[in-house]
Amino acid sequence: MGIPVLDFSVYELGKANVSVANLEKLSKEFRKAFTEVGFVYLKNTGINQEEVEKVMHVSKKFFCLPEDMKKPFSRGSFSCNVNHGWVAVENESLNPLRPGDLKEAYNITTLSADNIWPSDGVDDFQDVLVSFFLRCKDLSLRVLRLMALGLDLDSEVFLNAHKHIGSDANATTLRSLYYPPVNSTCVKENQLRCGEHSDYGSITLLFQSTESGLQVLNRAGEYVSAPSIPGTVLINIADLMQRWTSDVYVSAVHRVLLPPAGDFSTRQSLAFFVHPDDEAIISCCDGSDKYPPVNSYDYLLSRFNDTYGNKQALV
Numbered sequence: 001m002g003i004p005v006l007d008f009s010v011y012e013l014g015k016a017n018v019s020v021a022n023l024e025k026l027s028k029e030f031r032k033a034f035t036e037v038g039f040v041y042l043k044n045t046g047i048n049q050e051e052v053e054k055v056m057h058v059s060k061k062f063f064c065l066p067e068d069m070k071k072p073f074s075r076g077s078f079s080c081n082v083n084h085g086w087v088a089v090e091n092e093s094l095n096p097l098r099p100g101d102l103k104e105a106y107n108i109t110t111l112s113a114d115n116i117w118p119s120d121g122v123d124d125f126q127d128v129l130v131s132f133f134l135r136c137k138d139l140s141l142r143v144l145r146l147m148a149l150g151l152d153l154d155s156e157v158f159l160n161a162h163k164h165i166g167s168d169a170n171a172t173t174l175r176s177l178y179y180p181p182v183n184s185t186c187v188k189e190n191q192l193r194c195g196e197h198s199d200y201g202s203i204t205l206l207f208q209s210t211e212s213g214l215q216v217l218n219r220a221g222e223y224v225s226a227p228s229i230p231g232t233v234l235i236n237i238a239d240l241m242q243r244w245t246s247d248v249y250v251s252a253v254h255r256v257l258l259p260p261a262g263d264f265s266t267r268q269s270l271a272f273f274v275h276p277d278d279e280a281i282i283s284c285c286d287g288s289d290k291y292p293p294v295n296s297y298d299y300l301l302s303r304f305n306d307t308y309g310n311k312q313a314l315v
């Protein structure tokens with residue numbers, strides 16, 4: 001089965017008074033997609049293509065600044081949050097068996113006004129990224145409600161553990177990703193734009209520029225491409241949600257390939273990694289003991305350790 005495309009218009013951002021019948025229908029479609037594939041494209045969410053392009057445009061301006069202007073914003077230098085900030089090329093390996101990923105990123109984890117934000121040469125960076133973070137947050141909460149309904153659970157079951165998105169008590173992160181041009185003569189053996197991995201938290205929202213490269217591992221064990229479909233958002237289940245649902249909703253492995261040799265195009269994406277609140281204890285929602293309860297933040301820190309290697313672990 002390929003990645004399905006669902007029409008979210010009945011529950012798009014800004015819409016209130018949705019009928020129970022419409023919510024139920026949509027929740028069943030989510031259930032099918034998330035139990036069989038783990039990925040789904042949503043169209044008509046209320047987040048439109050122009051919004052996405054605006055965020056990519058200001059992000060690219062930042063990534064194209066000289067390195068000494070980006071360094072002051074490095075991940076690890078923000079006292080309020082270990083994950084906030086800029087990550088240089090080859091700094092992380094999402095598949096620790098491969099060389100560092102050929103990508104740059106800027107993580108926005110806390111919206112605290114006390115933070116320093118890039119502004120030289122990118123004066124609207126903070127406004128544009130913060131607004132987009134809040135739009136993604138609203139959409140995520142709608143999806144989490146439908147996901148609970150899809151399992152015949154109380155609609156607030158997942159939402160109750162996502163009350164602090166955007167504050168220092170929750171690790172949800174908007175990550176703007178930039179894949180610079182690749183000179184194939186300099187590429188290391190087995191290096192990719194982004195190595196094989198599954199995401200760590202509850203769900204991920206992903207918006208991609210038109211350049212290809214993203215592949216998802218399907219149940220038959222084959223990688224299938226997940227191209228950008230303008231105007232849609234690609235949503236996937238992450239590992240903590242798989243555990244929370246006792247493996248009913250599945251998180252699928254994915255990666256981003258290098259462009260063909262001689263293709264110097266760049267690529268961009270915006271990933272909104274939704275995490276439960278730091279203090280949330282995640283126990284199997286069916287009441288089973290398939291997995292022992294785990295603290296959400298402890299789980300995340302153990303996954304960061306794998307990604308950054310013990311040398312650079314920030315804990």
Ligand SMILES: O=C(O)CCC(=O)C(=O)O
Pocket residue numbers: 177194199206208214254255256268269271
């Ligand atoms: O850039 C992409 O298309 C996907 C990136 C990704 O999977 C990740 O950062 O977790």
Ligand SMILES: [Fe+2]
Pocket residue numbers: 197198199254
């Ligand atoms: Fe991912």
